Amino acid sequence: MKIITWNINSIRLRLPLLRRLASELAPDVICLQEIKTPEAHFPFSEVSDMGFVHIALSGMKGYNGVAILSRLPLMEISVREWCGKKDARHIAATLPDGTRLHNLYVPAGGDVPDAGENDKFAHKLQFLDEMAEWGAEEKRHPRRILVGDLNVAPLPEDVWSHRQMLPVVSHTPMETERLVAAQKAGGWIDLMRCFTQPEQKLYTWWSYRAHDWRASNRGRRLDHIWCSPEVAENARFCMPVPEPRSWDRPSDHVPVMAEFSLP
DNA sequence: ATGGTTGTGCGACAA
Numbered sequence: 001m002k003i004i005t006w007n008i009n010s011i012r013l014r015l016p017l018l019r020r021l022a023s024e025l026a027p028d029v030i031c032l033q034e035i036k037t038p039e040a041h042f043p044f045s046e047v048s049d050m051g052f053v054h055i056a057l058s059g060m061k062g063y064n065g066v067a068i069l070s071r072l073p074l075m076e077i078s079v080r081e082w083c084g085k086k087d088a089r090h091i092a093a094t095l096p097d098g099t100r101l102h103n104l105y106v107p108a109g110g111d112v113p114d115a116g117e118n119d120k121f122a123h124k125l126q127f128l129d130e131m132a133e134w135g136a137e138e139k140r141h142p143r144r145i146l147v148g149d150l151n152v153a154p155l156p157e158d159v160w161s162h163r164q165m166l167p168v169v170s171h172t173p174m175e176t177e178r179l180v181a182a183q184k185a186g187g188w189i190d191l192m193r194c195f196t197q198p199e200q201k202l203y204t205w206w207s208y209r210a211h212d213w214r215a216s217n218r219g220r221r222l223d224h225i226w227c228s229p230e231v232a233e234n235a236r237f238c239m240p241v242p243e244p245r246s247w248d249r250p251s252d253h254v255p256v257m258a259e260f261s262l263p
Numbered sequence: 264a265t266g267g268t269t270g271t272g273c274g275a276c277a278a
Contacts, residue, residue, distance in 0.1 A: 009269075009270065009278085010269095010270060010271075013270075013271095034270090034278085036270070036271065037271095061271085061272095062270085062271050062272075062276095062277090063270095063271080063276095063277070063278095108277075108278055109278095110277085110278090111278095120277085151278095207267085207268075207278095208267085208268040208269050208270095208278090209266075209267040209268050209269090210267075210268090211267080249269095251269095252268085252269075252278080
C-alpha cells in the first residue's frame with residue numbers, strides 16, 4: 001500500500017499536477033493539505049475519475065483545508081477541533097486493515113517567533129502542545145499513521161543551515177522541542193528518517209521567493225509521515241518525491257510517499 | 264538589512 005502526503009496549495013489550481021502524480025506513482029491514498037476550498041467547490045468528479053472514489057475532506061473558503069483521497073474504503077471519518085477553532089486543519093479515517101490515519105495541517109505561525117507579539121506563533125505553539133496531549137490518547141490504536149504539513153523542521157539536518165535557521169519560524173527551539181515532545185508522547189516513529197542516513201539533508205519545501213530554488217537549495221523538511229511501531233515494521237519505503245517541484249506552476253511543498261507491505 | 268513569490272478572490276492577508 002502506498003500513501004502520499006502533499007501540501008498542494010490549492011487543489012483547484014493544481015488538479016493537472018495531482019492527476020500526473022497519481023498516474024506516475026499509483027498511490028492508494030493521497031492526503032492533501034491547503035486545498036483552499038470549501039466542500040461545495042471541491043472537484044469530486046475529477047478526483048473520482050483518477051480512481052480515488054472514497055473522499056473525506058474538511059474545507060473552508062480561502063484558507064487551510066485537508067482531504068483524504070483513497071482507492072480503498074474509508075471508515076470512521078472524523079474531524080477534530082484544534083485550539084477550539086473550526087479551521088479545517090485535521091481529518092481522520094480508518095483504512096480497511098484497521099489502521100487509523102490522521103491528516104494534519106499545523107499553523108505556519110507567521111514571521112515573528114514571539115508568542116507575546118505574534119498571535120499566529122502563539123497559536124502554533126498551542127497547537128503543538130495539544131498534539132502531545134492528543135497523541136497520548138491516540139496511542140490506544142496500535143496501528144496508526146499521522147501525516148501532514150507539520151510546519152516544523154525538527155532536526156539540524158532538516159534545514160539548509162541549522163545555525164542560520166535557529167531564529168526562523170519553523171526551526172526555533174520553541175517549535176522543535178514541542179514537536180519532538182509530541183512525537184514522543186504519541187509513541188510516533190519519524191518514518192522518513194528510518195530510510196536515510198542521519199546526516200543526510202532531507203527537504204520537502206522550497207520557498208517560491210528564491211530566484212532559482214534548485215540552485216540555492218535552501219529547503220526545509222516541513223512535511224512528515226509518522227506511524228506507530230507496529231505499522232513501521234511493515235514499512236518498505238518513505239521519502240520525499242522532489243520531481244513535482246519542477247513541474248509547471250508547482251506547489252512550494254513536494255509530496256512525501258510511504259510504502260507498506262500488507263500485514 | 265532587505266526583498267524576494269504565490270494563493271484566494273478582487274481586499275488584504277496568509278504562507
